[in-house]
Amino acid sequence: MKKSKKNQNKSSLVWKMAIASAVSWEAAKLAGSDHPYLAPLSVILCLQPTIDQSIRFSFHRIAGTAIGIMLTSYLVSHLPMNGWMLGLLLLGGTYIAKWLRIDVTVLHQVALTILLVFTFERNAKDYAFDRIIDTVIGVIIAILVHMFLFPPDYTKKAADSFQTLARQLSDALSGLSKWVQSEWGQGKGNLMAYRMNNLLQELHT
The missing domain is CATH 1.10.287 (Helix Hairpins)
Incomplete structure (x- = not known):
């Protein structure tokens, strides 16, 4: 019985992930994003075992993304692109987040955002803006799908x-x-x- 319940939970997660990713991609395109893959990325990361965990992780992801963009988007075009500069940006950004006493999950999101903005912002000037908008779109769709499509029953x-x-x-x-x-x-x-x-x-x- 317990094994059957676990399989059922996994099956519902598979469906939720696929449906929410597809919807979020299309929603990001409708919003004018040139990087619609960022929305399903948020969906995949934010679909946690419970709705409560998903909501908390979503807030952490949005906060981490916003902090990472604020710390990186302006500087990145004026800095050389190499591993040492990335390391310094990560050190500075995550240390500021730590100084603000932010949750460790947010630290990971700050680091991830700094890495991606550092890599892509030079070639796509609107990447940072797309990232924050698409993250919000993905988070909202992930939570809505989690709440209304096969919600977890404990x-x-x-x-x-x-x-x-x-x-x-x-x-x-x-x-x-x-x-x-x-x-x-x-x-x-x-x-x-x-x-x-x-x-x-x-x-x-």
């Missing part, structure tokens, strides 16, 4: 977790009653405190 997993939690709570209350009947022994009290802490962590999860 209801059964949540129900199983609650059943496990109910058993643990029952065991904890049973142990607590035995501890009270045994006149509140200190050794047993420490054990009960440990079990209750574990139960609270499980509940939080």
Whole structure:
């Protein structure tokens, strides 16, 4: 049953990726992009296992892309194109992102954007602009497809977790009653405190 569910999730991901990539490519072309492949790139990266993860990754991708473009697009036409200059740009850009206390996922997006803008902006002057627009298009389409086309269903997993939690709570209350009947022994009290802490962590999860 579990294997069947995994296969079903993989199949839905395959369909979502294909449909969202096709739609985002065409949407980017309609928006006037000369680099429509950037939109499906965002789709492929942003389709995470859950909608919540997809949304968070999408925000990180947009933020990282915007920061990378702001740091690179003006400088790139005035700098020599070699590995050492790329390394310096990556070092400066990612260090600024780190200084701003940005999530590590955004750091990766900043680095990726710096690399691509550094490589393509000389030959296509509108690459940086296309990249930010196409990234937004890809992100929006990825989230919409993820939400409305075979949305992930974790209801059964949540129900199983609650059943496990109910058993643990029952065991904890049973142990607590035995501890009270045994006149509140200190050794047993420490054990009960440990079990209750574990139960609270499980509940939080």
